[in-house]
Amino acid sequence: MSGDEVALSSDEDVVRARHVTRRLAVEAGLRLVDQTKLVTAVSELARNTVIHGGGGVLTAGLVHDGPRTGVRVTCQDEGPGIADLDRAFQDGYTTGNGLGLGFGGARRLVHDFDVRTAPGQGTTITVVRWG
Amino acid sequence: MTTPTPSPADALLSAVLLEDSAVLLTAWAAALDRQFAGARDVADAERECGRLLTAVGRELRADPAIPPRGSTRWEPLRDVLVELSRDCAQAGLSPSETATLVFLLKQPLFDRLRERAAESAGGAEGLTDALWAATTFVDELGLESFDAYLRSREDIIRRQQDELLELSTPVVKLWTGILAVPLIGTLDSARTQVVMESLLEKIIETDAPMAIIDITGVPTVDTLVAQHLLKTVAAARLMGADCIISGIRPQIAQTIVHLGLDLSDVTTKASLADALRVALDRSGYEVRKIGRPA
Numbered sequence: 001m002s003g004d005e006v007a008l009s010s011d012e013d014v015v016r017a018r019h020v021t022r023r024l025a026v027e028a029g030l031r032l033v034d035q036t037k038l039v040t041a042v043s044e045l046a047r048n049t050v051i052h053g054g055g056g057v058l059t060a061g062l063v064h065d066g067p068r069t070g071v072r073v074t075c076q077d078e079g080p081g082i083a084d085l086d087r088a089f090q091d092g093y094t095t096g097n098g099l100g101l102g103f104g105g106a107r108r109l110v111h112d113f114d115v116r117t118a119p120g121q122g123t124t125i126t127v128v129r130w131g
Numbered sequence: 132m133t134t135p136t137p138s139p140a141d142a143l144l145s146a147v148l149l150e151d152s153a154v155l156l157t158a159w160a161a162a163l164d165r166q167f168a169g170a171r172d173v174a175d176a177e178r179e180c181g182r183l184l185t186a187v188g189r190e191l192r193a194d195p196a197i198p199p200r201g202s203t204r205w206e207p208l209r210d211v212l213v214e215l216s217r218d219c220a221q222a223g224l225s226p227s228e229t230a231t232l233v234f235l236l237k238q239p240l241f242d243r244l245r246e247r248a249a250e251s252a253g254g255a256e257g258l259t260d261a262l263w264a265a266t267t268f269v270d271e272l273g274l275e276s277f278d279a280y281l282r283s284r285e286d287i288i289r290r291q292q293d294e295l296l297e298l299s300t301p302v303v304k305l306w307t308g309i310l311a312v313p314l315i316g317t318l319d320s321a322r323t324q325v326v327m328e329s330l331l332e333k334i335i336e337t338d339a340p341m342a343i344i345d346i347t348g349v350p351t352v353d354t355l356v357a358q359h360l361l362k363t364v365a366a367a368r369l370m371g372a373d374c375i376i377s378g379i380r381p382q383i384a385q386t387i388v389h390l391g392l393d394l395s396d397v398t399t400k401a402s403l404a405d406a407l408r409v410a411l412d413r414s415g416y417e418v419r420k421i422g423r424p425a
């Protein structure tokens with residue numbers, strides 16, 4: 001996978017993460033709806049990395065599977081990790097002052113969603129949306 | 132208070148900068164004309180060069196040691212260099228051209244140092260050190276002007292960003308009692324705050340019962356944007372105004388549903404035109420085509 005990298009530590013970085021994702025989604029030939037879904041999911045995950053994960057890094061690139069092309073995005077941080085994943089996925093659950101929708105919503109907006117996390121071990125989330 | 136005796140090199144350099152400043156300025160200005168004349172108007176910058184030499188002279192009269200960059204004695208020099216870099220920027224010079232302009236003082240300075248050393252008996256031994264002190268001093272002046280140039284450019288950019296922040300969030304009156312805010316671009320926290328405040332202010336000011344927030348120009352609606360929008364709607368409601376959110380394109384509508392955002396409390400419309408029609412309707416207006424009898 002070719003790699004685009006964005007350091008995530010501020011609001012502006014989240015904007016940059018969206019731009020990189022949008023560009024790749026266009027390159028992968030995703031339709032406008034699919035672009036929007038992926039970009040929105042990445043916006044949520046990248047902001048979680050900034051707010052809950054204490055900052056981290058995003059990597060993004062195209063992926064191929066036979067005739068299909070997709071965009072894969074990974075958000076990684078060395079933050080506190082997520083102790084109770086089921087709760088984190090629950091709509092309305094937040095430890096901050098958000099709506100508590102981003103994490104579960106992001107999962108519904110992509111095709112593949114993979115989480116690696118443990119308390120004190122940081123969080124790595126990889127998502128793919130196919131064209 | 133006694134000032135410590137300066138090194139022979141500093142003393143020589145000081146003497147040249149103090150006593151030969153008129154000669155230096157003439158030669159410096161001539162070098163500037165050779166370098167920039169025709170291409171740039173450096174008249175203002177030349178005036179600042181004169182002021183710089185005057186400021187340097189003032190410091191050296193009080194203490195012949197060359198003021199190091201960053202010291203209190205350096206501050207008056209920095210102030211002049213800020214002015215100088217501003218003039219250079221206005222004349223269309225780049226940051227490096229601005230530093231070059233300052234570096235052009237070197238040749239005249241070296242020439243005068245050499246002449247002075249030749250005039251005085253035993254002056255030659257201090258010459259190498261004095262040349263070194265001179266080049267270091269002028270380098271620092273040049274770098275300061277370079278930094279000042281960049282700082283002023285950053286200031287300009289920051290000011291423009293602030294202006295943009297306000298410019299891009301106009302609250303417009305569409306009809307008596309109907310306000311609209313067309314949002315464009317990224318709704319980062321700072322801008323959303325501005326939008327929210329200016330809309331609420333305008334609602335109070337005009338006593339408008341209807342406000343339309345148009346997000347046609349907002350590419351991504353995520354939970355943060357939604358949260359800001361919902362807060363604005365709630366605050367407007369407390370002030371007696373009803374909000375309509377327009378510009379929800381099909382792809383945004385689908386994404387919002389998957390995110391699990393609940394906008395059922397808010398009237399939403401696909402286009403600003405649709406929203407205006409609803410607002411007019413609720414305000415008791417009827418819109419119809421005229422001219423053709425029924």
Ligand SMILES: Nc1ncnc2c1ncn2[C@@H]1O[C@H](COP(=O)(O)OP(=O)(O)OP(=O)(O)O)[C@@H](O)[C@H]1O
Binds near residue numbers: 077080081094099101
């Ligand atoms: N990268 C992360 N590191 C640590 N905790 C996380 C991370 N991502 C999510 N969480 C936890 O999962 C919770 C739910 O996340 P979710 O994105 O759904 O809600 P939120 O960020 O609190 O609010 P919003 O709806 O505005 O996104 C967070 O409140 C946080 O406790």
Ligand SMILES: [Mg+2]
Binds near residue numbers: 044047098101102103
């Ligand atoms: Mg979140």
